[in-house]
Amino acid sequence: MPMRNHLSxxxxxxxxxLYFSGFYQAVQSSVISAVILxxxxxxxxWRLVKPVDNQAEITRILLLESGFNLLxxxxxxxxxxxxxxxxxxxxFFVLQAGGFLLVQRRKKAWLSFAVxxxxxxxxxVWISQAxxxxxxxSGQLQLFSTAVPxxxxxxxxxxxxxxxxVEYRYILPxxxxxxxxxxxxxxxxxxxxxxxxxxxxxxxxxxxxxxFDFKNRDWGGREFAVLPSLVAIQKPNIAKWINYTGLGxxxxxxxxxxxxxxxxxx
Numbered sequence: 001m002p003m004r005n006h007l008s009x010x011x012x013x014x015x016x017x018l019y020f021s022g023f024y025q026a027v028q029s030s031v032i033s034a035v036i037l038x039x040x041x042x043x044x045x046w047r048l049v050k051p052v053d054n055q056a057e058i059t060r061i062l063l064l065e066s067g068f069n070l071l072x073x074x075x076x077x078x079x080x081x082x083x084x085x086x087x088x089x090x091x092f093f094v095l096q097a098g099g100f101l102l103v104q105r106r107k108k109a110w111l112s113f114a115v116x117x118x119x120x121x122x123x124x125v126w127i128s129q130a131x132x133x134x135x136x137x138s139g140q141l142q143l144f145s146t147a148v149p150x151x152x153x154x155x156x157x158x159x160x161x162x163x164x165x166v167e168y169r170y171i172l173p174x175x176x177x178x179x180x181x182x183x184x185x186x187x188x189x190x191x192x193x194x195x196x197x198x199x200x201x202x203x204x205x206x207x208x209x210x211x212f213d214f215k216n217r218d219w220g221g222r223e224f225a226v227l228p229s230l231v232a233i234q235k236p237n238i239a240k241w242i243n244y245t246g247l248g249x250x251x252x253x254x255x256x257x258x259x260x261x262x263x264x265x266x
Contacts, residue, residue: 005226009175012225017183020201024187027200028140031076038069038200041207048211057103058206064099065203068092072141072196075133082133089133089143093123104167111243112162118250119159122152125257141196148194151257155250156198160185162246166239172230176214179225180205 027034042062052058071092075085097120104113130144164178171177184201191197213219217226232238 002228005223005228008220008223009179009225009227012176012220013179013183016180017186020183020187020205023204024191024197024201031073034069034073034076038203039066039073041204042066045207045211050211050213052210052213053215055210058210060099062203062206062210064092064095065199065206068096068199069203072200075141076135078135082135086133086144090127093127097123107167109167111240111247112167115155115159115162115243115247115250118247118254119152119155122155122254122257125254126152136192140192142193143195147192149257151253153189153194154253155257156194157185158246158250158253162243165233165242169233169239171215172233173226173228174215174217174219175227175230176219176225177209180209180214 023037027037068089071085071088074080075082080088097116100116101113101120104110104116126146126149127144130146132145134142134145136142160181164181165172168177181202184198184205187201188194188198209215233242
């Protein structure tokens, strides 16, 4: 049974990775494709949405990230000056970060809150050092004309892991949500524009998660994409260890980013 569990989890991850890769390439292929896939598709198929756990929060994030997708389309079509689009993208990041901080404050998840503060700080440093958003010759968008520094990518990865392994540990040992977000993150880490790729694929998955209850242990079968060894993470001491480790590493990356020793990928 453990071998079957691991194989099903691996199969799910690879299939989602392949699907997200194709989805993101399709979005990048043309503005029309971006409009259809990121804006119209959720509207046309909203009737498929059904009651799921944490639906209100998922819907809030989906609406906000759909706003980001709309901003990307506006930028690609040059409907507004790029200088104005930069301000709009800044507002998005403020709302996105502020939303997570408010939710974590309400839950009194202070260690997770601290990691989110590190992420918000890193995004602020990146934006302050960047230039104006550009539409590349390939037709792709590059936010603030500057590649996301590796420190910010590292902090975001740590933030996502603590979110999935600590705040949403009640879903474990079902790893469908965990693996889907890791697949989305993998696509983003390889993309020219990290946040664009991450938000495009993540927002699509959020919509799918409203249509299919991936968190449900019975989805795909009770043993499908289930890793029993991860049950240990539900113990408070293990969760705290993950949080403290993530916070420590995030602080180191944030300090390195702020020191001015920023290494941008080529």
